Amino acid sequence: MGEGNGSDRAVVAGIREAILTGEFVPNQRLVEADLSERFAASRARVRAALLELTNEGLVERVQNRGARVRAVRLEEAIEISEVRMVLEGLCAAKAATRITEAESEELERIGENMREAVASGDVLGYSRLNERLHRRVREISGQHTAATVLERLRAQNVRHQFRLAMHPGRPTVSLPEHLAIIDAIRAHDAEAAEAAARAHLRSVIRTLPEAARRPAEPA
Amino acid sequence: MGEGNGSDRAVVAGIREAILTGEFVPNQRLVEADLSERFAASRARVRAALLELTNEGLVERVQNRGARVRAVRLEEAIEISEVRMVLEGLCAAKAATRITEAESEELERIGENMREAVASGDVLGYSRLNERLHRRVREISGQHTAATVLERLRAQNVRHQFRLAMHPGRPTVSLPEHLAIIDAIRAHDAEAAEAAARAHLRSVIRTLPEAARRPAEPA
DNA sequence: ACCGACGAAATTGGTGACAATCTCGGTGGT
DNA sequence: ACCACCGAGATTGTCACCAATTTCGTCGGT
The missing domain is CATH 1.20.120.530 (GntR ligand-binding domain-like)
Structure with missing residues (x-):
């Protein structure tokens, strides 16, 4: 399937891993600046990563309110x-x-x-x-x-x-x-x-x- | 499901529409600058839109080589x-x-x-x-x-x-x-x-x- | 005539700063 | 005591600019 940026993958994988292992719990806020520091990536990359994870259904985004881990009922x-x-x-x-x-x-x-x-x-x-x-x-x-x-x-x-x-x-x-x-x-x-x-x-x-x-x- | 940015939606919808109606044919290159002009949006928005469409499987991206309409064999x-x-x-x-x-x-x-x-x-x-x-x-x-x-x-x-x-x-x-x-x-x-x-x-x-x-x- | 090296133009990738928006605690009025 | 308002801080959204990479035409050598 369509691959995004190669460098992005690391950030996407890191956040996904954190969500899947339960480190990031449902409804936890995902602040771009924090993630940027944690994964040593630019904010733009974190942003792109969150976009991708949103499409995967792991993350929820709201306009001007940021991203959070999606809680599946x-x-x-x-x-x-x-x-x-x-x-x-x-x-x-x-x-x-x-x-x-x-x-x-x-x-x-x-x-x-x-x-x-x-x-x-x-x-x-x-x-x-x-x-x-x-x-x-x-x-x-x-x-x-x-x-x-x-x-x-x-x-x-x-x-x-x-x-x-x-x-x-x-x-x-x-x-x-x-x-x-x-x-x-x-x-x-x-x-x-x-x-x-x-x-x-x-x-x-x-x-x-x-x-x-x-x-x-x-x- | 997760919604992206509200303003982006117009650009995403526009490109999607063009692909779905066949105006943009498979393997056609999608140059960010061109799309930026056509949809009167900044390049950053076009970029985000292409990211989203990539995740939807309509667009293919290659590192440093840009995006093109995905051809489904x-x-x-x-x-x-x-x-x-x-x-x-x-x-x-x-x-x-x-x-x-x-x-x-x-x-x-x-x-x-x-x-x-x-x-x-x-x-x-x-x-x-x-x-x-x-x-x-x-x-x-x-x-x-x-x-x-x-x-x-x-x-x-x-x-x-x-x-x-x-x-x-x-x-x-x-x-x-x-x-x-x-x-x-x-x-x-x-x-x-x-x-x-x-x-x-x-x-x-x-x-x-x-x-x-x-x-x-x-x- | 063919082939590889080279360089200019086109295009994408990345960064930092700035603007817009939301959150939250406090303030004053009733 | 309660509520509307508001301002500071935090966070996201946007943009313009520059660096990195690819592409493609051109040139020189054989």
Whole structure:
């Protein structure tokens, strides 16, 4: 896709990282001068970076009032997840038709590691595998457009995603869903892969409201 | 969603309009000084506008080499249409569950007008109704996130969309598809609505390569 | 005639200063 | 005690200018 300025990328990446790790919390003001100092960049660059992050949906800007970290409400998180549902379904289906032998073995390994992580109660490890699985499916699908949109939406939902991962008993529910996706893709069954991916996201959407009720903040 | 600067909007809208109407053709260079004069705006504003349009996927920028209108290749147009397929499916399904009586009658009228346009060979009128139908379905669905993504993708594909509309015999093929979408939504049948929307987009994707072979330029 | 080096013109990138606007605490009147 | 007003400080928006880079025509050498 269209790349902005090369030097800008560092600032964009830095601010995005800070938002995604939770260092910058929702509704926190993002003052251009402060960011300029922190990232050792000119104000113009910070400005451009905020513009870009606004388009990505991570930042909200108001005329003459500056930028703040966008707070995604539960209702919106559900909408985003509904879009993810159909897009991940598309990617899973395409991945099923394109997957190579090497990639198939990689997915198998991810599945095995997930099983182990859940068995040993390694929530963080499972969360990482989760993200890796979804990313690999996107990549294998070869759907560049869908992948770009999905990454963007995933970033917007990171906070809700985190709460979900911390929801008690969640891994036990999602593990079989993930394994079903892996199996269908490895079997080159596009229809089943799409159905499995959708079922998984449907389960996420169902759980989102519960998870939102318990406050849980990242480090 | 996040709004940029209010004053910038005019320049952004102006450039976008020029690209969408085909006045600015793909790969045409967008020189900041020229745009600055044309839209009576400072270069800084033009610069910000180009940044935003880059994020929208309408413009491509290269470091120190300026901006040009992004050319969407056929392969990419197909990918975009595949994403549209699942998203329009989602919107159609949601619209089926939410549509009101008044909206139902509006869709019926649009369907009637489409029939008449095709019968009288009014290609342009049919094209406008086509766009209106898709937009109304998005609105009725209440899926703000999906609608935003769809509008963006539709803008990127405008050139291919135009070629498609000019493809001989195309309206005769797409009319029943559109009517099927309308009927399913009006019948509150979410599953059928999604299937109809997908079938329609699948038909678009099938025709895209043929339409791309015949050159056809907008006014 | 071909090819690479060179330099002028065009274009973009960056910076600093200034203007416009908003926020927030205080002040005076009722 | 309450409220409208207002002014200082903070923050964003805008602009003009200069530096850096690319582009392209020209020139000299082979």
